[in-house]
Amino acid sequence: MTQEIPAIDLNKQHASIRAELDEAITRVLTKGTFILGGEVVSFENEFAEYCGIAHAIGVASGTDALQLALLACGIGTGDEVIAPSHTAVATVAAIEMTGAKPVLVDIELTRFGLDPEAVVAAITPQTRCILPVHLYGCPVDLNPILEIARAKNILVLEDCSQAHGASYHRRRVGGWGDIAAFSFYPTKNLGALGDGGAVVTNNPELAERVRLLRQYGWKERYISHIKGMNSRLDELQAAILRVKLRHLDAWNARRRELANLYLEMLSGADMALPVQPEDSEHIFHQFVIRHPKRDEFQAHLRAHGIHTLVHYPVPVHLQPAYANLTQMVGTLPKSERCAREVLSLPMYPELSEEEIRRVSQVILKFFN
Ligand SMILES: Cc1ncc(COP(=O)(O)O)c(C=O)c1O
Known part of the structure; x- marks a missing residue:
């Protein structure tokens, strides 16, 4: 197995x-x-x-x-x-x-x-x-x-x-x-x-x-x-x-390396990949992709033993506890779209390159 x-x-x-x-x-x-x-x-x-x-x-x-x-x-x-x-x-x-x-208020979809x-x-x-x-x-x-x-x-x-x-x-x-x-x-x-x-x-x-x-x-x-x-x-x-602060830079560098490998492996896939703005150093707390059939996509990964998370499934203005804000805010199209489409792939410094390749190959299979 x-x-x-x-x-x-x-x-x-x-x-x-x-x-x-x-x-x-x-x-x-x-x-x-x-x-x-x-x-x-x-x-x-x-x-x-x-x-x-x-x-x-x-x-x-x-x-x-x-x-x-x-x-x-x-x-x-x-x-x-x-x-x-x-x-x-x-x-x-x-x-x-x-x-x-x-x-x-709403967000832009490059940096979220x-x-x-x-x-x-x-x-x-x-x-x-x-x-x-x-x-x-x-x-x-x-x-x-x-x-x-x-x-x-x-x-x-x-x-x-x-x-x-x-x-x-x-x-x-x-x-x-x-x-x-x-x-x-x-x-x-x-x-x-x-x-x-x-x-x-x-x-x-x-x-x-x-x-x-x-x-x-x-x-x-x-x-x-x-x-x-x-x-x-x-x-x-x-x-x-x-203790952990002493390792933070090395861990962040490793996350960036792994993110670049994902980006390379997934460059042809029909989905929105994370962007690394030129003026910034992204430290990939999460590696978040967007796909209109997110739930199906997540189930496909899960069927192949790959666990993912959704950050976040419901924007705050649509949460039951924040009904006071729902009406005041109205619709926030990009935030609502993100809630439907975002998926966080496995991302932590201890992942191996082989694991990133495996996740990427399973993703590519979804499109074939
Ligand atoms: C963007 C953001 N703000 C605030 C918090 C709250 O942090 P904590 O869980 O330590 O209270 C978190 C973490 O959960 C977060 O991701």
Whole structure:
């Protein structure tokens, strides 16, 4: 029987760095500090340096990172935040949790990023923030969005949860807008062994507000200077992330290599393949193709032992919980089309070239 190819396999990654992970876990256990200690401070410094940004603040998840970034910017009830509907629901959940109104707009189909024209059309006097999401590891075309935001004095919050290490015009994402959020959910290009996230910014005041907000507004223990919450990154996750950060560039390079092999193998196939914009370095968090008969296509792959995923089957404005947005948003043709057509092929650094060839051959069979 042929070997199954999973959509993602973290065991292989962890086996390849097991000794380093064990050492990090033992170090934390021996030290006996579990919340906001030296590992978190070191990870924050190392991650900020990696991103080329002045400040990184470790928090409990990517969703919290988005929420805390918005709160630090003073965004809440009465404010509007422009975001894509074709994204992880977390992007929109975080906006709603601040009390602000998500204004969901359409995307363009090259990078799956916010469509600048749709952004302009959605601006009102209440718009306080534009929230581009670097989906699948492909940087959004930020320059037009930054131009719109600057002209209208609107903040830009980048959702970098799927784009650790991706760059736009040779500079890493996360430092282009006013503030940015990362998720370290285990399956991300940089993933913890549990939940985790970070807010990054070059603005010292915003950084300080995020630091206060993540722990009850404390500067010193038990004295709340502002109203905050508990959203801390723990020492164990920080220690794990420090290990994995050392491998991130090599892992991203390997993903790009594998993506190029897919692109070469599939160049003649009648489907929409991912694009690598010349101004950017795509880090292929996902390798996403589009096909009008996606479900049939997915079943064909599954019948040959190849597992795939759909990111995402329903755009946020059509989710049952967001009925409040459905009417307000109307139709978003490209986002709705993506939900019907996108398919994420197996993509992780530990895949072999032989496996990529096998997936590609099974795909090519679908067209014959
Ligand atoms: C684009 C995007 N934004 C936000 C999040 C939320 O991150 P988390 O799961 O760490 O809360 C994720 C990950 O699921 C994501 O992919």
